[in-house]
Every structure is written in structure tokens, then in C-alpha cells.
Amino acid sequence: MSSIWTRIRQLEGQTLYTAARQRPFRIDRVSNKLIFYTLGSTGNERSSLRETFEQIDNLGLKQHEITRGRVDEEITTADRFNTSYVHAILCAIDRAI
Secondary structure (H helix, E strand, O other): OOHHHHHHHOOOOOEEEOOOOOOEEEEEEEOOOEEEEEEOOOOOEEEEEHHHHHHHHOOOOOHHHOOHHHHHHHOOOHHHHOHHHHHHHHHHHHHHO
């Protein structure tokens, strides 16, 4: 299991907030390939691919380089529609290191 995925697993049960609008979402569970989270505003569940986080991690970005815009530029998976949440998760695991 990759180091980034191990850190993401530690977020299970936590409520995170998007950077721009401070919208809450809860990390429900993390499987081997997906992270599932529930949006506080709608109660809808979304998921993001492990591949997305590993793709960003492989860039070797420093904390100050992990911006929502940069995440949006780098994502090539279906998660390009979830960049606010992916960005918030990346920031949360970086704080937990």
C-alpha cells in the first residue's frame, strides 16, 4: 500500500472542509481503490480514485505547491469534477504528517 493511501486511511470518520467555500464533507470509508465521502451540503456520497492521489503524490509537490488550481491541472482521471475535495484531502494528509 502506498504511503499516501495509508495517510488517507487515517482520515476515516473525519470532517474536512473545502478551501475556497469551507464546505464540509465527511470521509466515510477508504477501500483499496476508492475513498468515499459525504457532502455536508447535500448528503450525497461521492468517491475519488486512489489513482488520483497517487498521481498527484508522484509529482513530488511541496505543501505550498498543492493548490486547487494545480490539482485541477494535474488530474487526468474522472476526479477532475471533484478537485475541491481532492485538494482538501491532500491538504489534510499533509497536515497530519
